[in-house]
Amino acid sequence: MLALALFGVAYTSFSQAPVRGYWLALGPFIGLTCVIAGWRAAGSREKRFELVWTQTMHWCAVLLTMELMLVADVAHMMNGDAKALSARTALALGTFTAGLHGAWRVCFVGVVFGLGVPGIAWLEQSALLILLIIVAVAAIIVPLIWMMHVHKEWLE
Numbered sequence: 001m002l003a004l005a006l007f008g009v010a011y012t013s014f015s016q017a018p019v020r021g022y023w024l025a026l027g028p029f030i031g032l033t034c035v036i037a038g039w040r041a042a043g044s045r046e047k048r049f050e051l052v053w054t055q056t057m058h059w060c061a062v063l064l065t066m067e068l069m070l071v072a073d074v075a076h077m078m079n080g081d082a083k084a085l086s087a088r089t090a091l092a093l094g095t096f097t098a099g100l101h102g103a104w105r106v107c108f109v110g111v112v113f114g115l116g117v118p119g120i121a122w123l124e125q126s127a128l129l130i131l132l133i134i135v136a137v138a139a140i141i142v143p144l145i146w147m148m149h150v151h152k153e154w155l156e
Helices: 002-015 020-042 045-070 080-099 104-150
Strands: none
Touching: 002 020, 002 104, 020 045, 020 080, 020 104, 045 080, 080 104
16 A cells, blocks of 8 residues: 555656546555455454445545545645645545554554655655765765775785
8 A cells, every 4th residue: 555655656746747546546445455454353244334334435535535635726726746745645544544443554554654745745855965965975985895895905
């Protein structure tokens, strides 16, 4: 679930397109995963029906929320990054609350998913700084390793 969501955010950030269909397809996939995760714990037929019904209504509400964020009038107010992060926030909240119905692992994925929202926003703003730090560290370490390799006999 996390890998699919990260792919969607990354693709949306780079393409500057909302990939509306992707987000709307990811919701039911996570919902199905929640049903599968809670199926064994539900036990009886009535509890399983309740699980399916609850998850269906839950994910319909999440998808409706995402659809409302992506409709033309609202979408024009946001750029591609904001659309992707808002969709991810809605999915994170939906995943977390779906996990509250008995699948603690799904709940945990929702927390990680939600924590990734500010992380991705920070990463996008700081990408140049991070690249500069990586290049500076490499500029220091690579010559040192090369010198140690070339002058191995000095170290012995």
